[in-house]
Amino acid sequence: MIGVLLAGGAGSRLGTESKPAADLAGRPLIAYPLEALASVCERVAVVCKRETELPELPGAERWDEPAEPRHPLTGIVHALDTAGAPVLVCAADMPFVTPDACRTLMGAAASAPAVVAVADGMIQPTFALYAPAALDTLRQAPADDPLTRTVEALGPVHVALPAALLRSVNTPDDLREAEEQLSRDR
Numbered sequence: 001m002i003g004v005l006l007a008g009g010a011g012s013r014l015g016t017e018s019k020p021a022a023d024l025a026g027r028p029l030i031a032y033p034l035e036a037l038a039s040v041c042e043r044v045a046v047v048c049k050r051e052t053e054l055p056e057l058p059g060a061e062r063w064d065e066p067a068e069p070r071h072p073l074t075g076i077v078h079a080l081d082t083a084g085a086p087v088l089v090c091a092a093d094m095p096f097v098t099p100d101a102c103r104t105l106m107g108a109a110a111s112a113p114a115v116v117a118v119a120d121g122m123i124q125p126t127f128a129l130y131a132p133a134a135l136d137t138l139r140q141a142p143a144d145d146p147l148t149r150t151v152e153a154l155g156p157v158h159v160a161l162p163a164a165l166l167r168s169v170n171t172p173d174d175l176r177e178a179e180e181q182l183s184r185d186r
Helices: 031-038 072-083 099-107 132-140 147-152 172-185
Strands: 002-006 043-048 060-064 087-091 114-119 122-130 157-160
Touching: 002 031, 002 072, 031 043, 031 087, 031 099, 043 072, 060 072, 072 087, 072 122, 072 132, 072 147, 087 099, 099 114, 099 122, 122 147
Parallel strands: 002 043, 002 087, 043 060, 114 157
Antiparallel strands: 087 122, 114 122
């Protein structure tokens, strides 16, 4: 299984030049989900735009996705094309994803083209396992379709996970709250 971190977004709401490199409790934001994926996957790659500035990430490969469109679907399709195998995808801004959550998704893999995390009744398509069988549907999705609709069209296996594990860091307030949570968890 190849772990893939999606880091192709602009991160403008966070107010930093590089969202993956944003400091969270003394480490780059991307280091947290990278650690979770690396503990369960043979390889880990960061899928991002060519201009994305990444911190040093020992052991992770960098796969530059097309410049446009700027959409998580672009990264997922690029990851599947590049890997030629199933990929366990996690957004680079999800610092609370755990190795156990990754194993749970991997354990639910069946003949479905996707296994997707669900929190509070909503699918979380940026924490999911995608098989090459998903590629045709993903490639044919209208560019303006919401990612959730595109992923639901795959008929994915749903795996319920706690919402706290799937929180994203998108704003300075989110970053501060994540730092507070990490300090409480220590």
